[in-house]
Amino acid sequence: MLRMCLRPFGFLEEAVHTIWLHCSEGNDVNVSEPKTWMCLICGWIYDEATGDPEHDIAPGTRWADVPMNWTCPECGARKEDFEMVEI
Numbered sequence: 001m002l003r004m005c006l007r008p009f010g011f012l013e014e015a016v017h018t019i020w021l022h023c024s025e026g027n028d029v030n031v032s033e034p035k036t037w038m039c040l041i042c043g044w045i046y047d048e049a050t051g052d053p054e055h056d057i058a059p060g061t062r063w064a065d066v067p068m069n070w071t072c073p074e075c076g077a078r079k080e081d082f083e084m085v086e087i
């Protein structure tokens, strides 16, 4: 279980810490709720519930599970150029 919690966010240590706390509590399903990410460069939205079927990202794919070599379909930005957006 712990392995699923330690996702490679890389840029936001605080976020990792928060998620780790959720995981350690063991009874919170917030971690599995679909989240939305926005490209900081062009504003393209990645919705985990929708995925990116045109680029072999199935609906429901977690951002953490999107391949590191995936790039923004609009501008070619990489994963580290995206930011999580609360909706």
Ligand SMILES: [Zn+2]
Residues within 6 Å of the ligand: 039, 040, 041, 042, 043, 044, 072, 073, 074, 075, 076, 077
């Ligand atoms: Zn973009």
